[in-house]
């Protein structure tokens with residue numbers, strides 16, 4: 650098996666997500682869905698790499714967009730942050746529209762614990778999550 654071997658996969662997606670993906674990727678210049686998915690996968694990998702690479706004390710931001718109608722989600726997000734009160738420094742909540750909320754959590758502390766917090770925050774109802782992590786030393 651060569652490293653550059655191209656394989657075909659089959660994935661299940663909500664139609665709305667795929668339509669949005671196709672529309673967005675065309676807008677930024679991709680006419681080929683496979684190429685756009687490859688680019689999206691590369692950027693997902695790059696963005697997620699800090700989880701393996703950054704060690705020790707770091708600071709950063711965890712941001713997420715979610716549907717506040719999802720039952721129990723607001724309480725769950727609050728509970729999760731209380732469990733990590735030693736690294737959660739600040740939190741901002743913005744009501745984006747009738748449905749969506751943007752929550753921004755500023756963190757500082759051990760990268761392993763921030764990693765745990767970030768994983769715990771990937772619960773049902775979260776539409777997007779982004780992390781920006783910076784080393785403090």
Ligand code: NI
Pocket residue numbers: 717742743744745749750751
């Ligand atoms: Ni809200």
